[in-house]
Amino acid sequence: MSRIRERNRALILRAASEEFADKGFAACKTSDIAAKAGVPKPNVYYYFKSKENLYREVLESIIEPLLQASAPFNKPGKPADVLRAYIRSKIRISRELPSASKVFASEIMHGAPQLSAEQTSQLNTQAKHNIACLQGWIDQGLMAKVDPHHLMFSIWAATQTYADFDWQISTVTGKASLDEADYEAAAQTIIRMVIKGCEIAEDPAQSSEQVKLNVQ
Incomplete structure (x- = not known):
């Protein structure tokens, strides 16, 4: 389970880096990050709690x-x-x-x-x-x-x-x-x-x- 967790976190973090870089924090949507990462949108909140926390992780x-x-x-x-x-x-x-x-x-x-x-x-x-x-x-x-x-x-x-x-x-x-x-x-x-x-x-x-x- 920990391996799946690490994989999902890495996918989301990479997708978030690309989305924040392309659109900026304000215009970036968690739904777009989830879609790019190939995971359900709730997973973004499950692993990172909020868009702000995800940005800080990036x-x-x-x-x-x-x-x-x-x-x-x-x-x-x-x-x-x-x-x-x-x-x-x-x-x-x-x-x-x-x-x-x-x-x-x-x-x-x-x-x-x-x-x-x-x-x-x-x-x-x-x-x-x-x-x-x-x-x-x-x-x-x-x-x-x-x-x-x-x-x-x-x-x-x-x-x-x-x-x-x-x-x-x-x-x-x-x-x-x-x-x-x-x-x-x-x-x-x-x-x-x-x-x-x-x-x-x-x-x-x-x-x-x-x-x-x-x-x-």
Whole structure:
């Protein structure tokens, strides 16, 4: 029974992510979520009690991956390695959780009314820690004297765009949807701009990323 419960919750949560991303919270109907998930409408209320709770669960489903993406900043590491891992994690979130990413972005643009105080604190604390790491590297002369806040904002924007503006990107590239090679090229391009732009020294072994990018 628990396996069926987990399956139904996952189906509803995925459908809700897509519906909230497409229509927004106010216009989204639980009947549409149920239909997309392939379950009876009462199941939505059975598992999540209300549309508000379901929306909060969608937000929760993206917050944990966002916090985990910052894991490279939480242990000692070289600037190039940390930033490379962080950018790749953020691109992976945009690829694997595009709908939840859109819901999160919309929530932030509206002043984060549904984020709990704990979630807001976690996100802000982690962001400040990441920025402090950047400032520390700047102070040590390991990277150029850029504004660490705006560097972080730029990385957020560059990686998040592959979720928020996937339709536009697909249209411009002439593809129905982006494939693995597209996301790999995106990650390498952003990594190269950040590392080269911030004048960060790299290990020779990492030059293979640049070679792959030049070949494409």
